[in-house]
Amino acid sequence: MGRRVTMADVAREANVSLMTVSRVVNRKEGISEPTAQRVREVIERLGYRPSGIARSLATRRTGTLGLVVPDNANSFFSVLARGAEHVAYQEGYSIFLCNTEEETDRELAVLQSLEDKEVDGIILCSSRLGKDELRGAVAHLPFTVLVNRRLDDEGIGSVMIDDEHSGQTATQHLLKAGHRAIGLLAGPLNSYSGQRRARGYHTVMQAANLEPDLGWIVNCPPKVEGGMQAAHKLLATHPEVTALVCYNDLVAVGALKACAQMGLSVPGDVAVVGHDDIELAELVTPALTTCRVARYEIGSQAVQLLLEHISGCQTGCEEMVFRPELIVRASAP
Amino acid sequence: MGRRVTMADVAREANVSLMTVSRVVNRKEGISEPTAQRVREVIERLGYRPSGIARSLATRRTGTLGLVVPDNANSFFSVLARGAEHVAYQEGYSIFLCNTEEETDRELAVLQSLEDKEVDGIILCSSRLGKDELRGAVAHLPFTVLVNRRLDDEGIGSVMIDDEHSGQTATQHLLKAGHRAIGLLAGPLNSYSGQRRARGYHTVMQAANLEPDLGWIVNCPPKVEGGMQAAHKLLATHPEVTALVCYNDLVAVGALKACAQMGLSVPGDVAVVGHDDIELAELVTPALTTCRVARYEIGSQAVQLLLEHISGCQTGCEEMVFRPELIVRASAP
DNA sequence: CTGTTAGCGCCTTCAC
């Protein structure tokens, strides 16, 4: 494995100084065309490629971003990642993708490793960290964008989903369809978005003078399996329930499965509303009524926000809110 | 933004040399316990964190890998990425995730950028590059693992899916069920795996003395939409076809939709077999019969292979083959 | 327009 071609090699071969080569490589002006031509020719001939590492050390910029998600296998985050990568690529940045598996230890570990890698910024999705832990973890980063989490600190932007509104919209939709006993498959207990959606649910129920039974609300892991078990439990113990507001589409699909197993028809016996509108939603039977979240755009806007701050051209915008849109399909017409 | 704490700061504060600090940080032996203790204490107090960049420049190792996929929003690759990241994380590596969008220009561009970032290795999925282009693109990388592509070069490993076998298995399954007019929704024309699956299909058909009509084979983009249109076209012009072998599950779901639109029952009028067994497969109606590909394992094994070579402990294994398993569900019993 | 001088923060190789 021959020694790497360095800038010094090019400089020597072209009879110029390091700086001249550097200027040509970085397309800075102030180089005569003939010289530039010659340098370029040598670069080509020697197959020289600048070392990103060395450049990063000198400039203190790496051209990399960190994207931290709970689980890239979850379609919500894989699409978000896609949107993020799209903008990053356009702007010449690369993205480190990290999964936390919903574990706070691992979240801290990946944030640490991203800091060690000296990324220029971080996008952190659905952090499970407490306020102070979170603050400490991102304190040394140049800039951070939180997805669906807020922290009123300098240098920390947010891209929010209006979860409370989703919770309200979903519940209202069922109310209008005549449902009274509406259950809530609330997702993980420590999920902030879950808490906000639950608040929306409660607001609407109260406004309608309905007091949800404690048993109507069940927490569960945000997966198909989790939704299935939770729905099973809820519907078995509370047969009066005729509708379910679900934490996300995976949970809703789980509910669909549970209903099928219990011989309950959807939406005949039980109406189901999901959240997110992942691909799955319109492909299952019955197709899911759900709150569509612009996952791709959230990813791309988060990067946009991050890059604006990195490049210093403050737009003043530190927060951005996405409001989900109710998509009515067969599971809750 | 205060100046970063450096090794020199720690050294000064602890009254030792840079080297001593370095040794403590890297847990090298040859440091007396009291000194080490003192250094650690200062590191803690000052909040010192080693600079990954500087270390990389000195060691020529970055502790990063590149993962190149066509589209992370595609569940096949998002799960593969998950598996890859899992092993990488365990071994202390970070992963750059890059999407090519199936464009060769972009594939070359991201490979270039990964080289510039000096990743320690690359995993490249379903490259659309020609043999020589590919060879050139990965020539300067320490080691590369190709997913579902082979290149008999030094320093290039492969994790293959036995696509030909899948094509055979799927076709055979339909043949055994009594189908004779079996169509093929073959995916993108330039997909190597598509070509191999098609070969498997042809082999089995020939062995059964069946000559597929040219119109029974239609290429399409590997998405739901693509499968739907292709199935529409195929079934409209060739009503004699009673079964479809599909490039992947998304295409198969598209076929399901087309059948529904055309008033054809599945599997009654048309049997459908997918490929990959993504989550979707068992959740659509009817549930898809499909060839399960161990996506997560492919990702994790690819990284394993990569890391073995990087760390030099050659196991001799440069290639690994995954054979898909037929999962029989309702769409083709 | 081009070159020189200093680092960026750490590790390797040798001395002591």
Place this chain on the structure above:
DNA sequence: GTGAAGGCGCTAACAG
């Protein structure tokens, strides 16, 4: 056990 010098490959800040 510990330290001093030199270098990894590049760029910023000044000269000329």
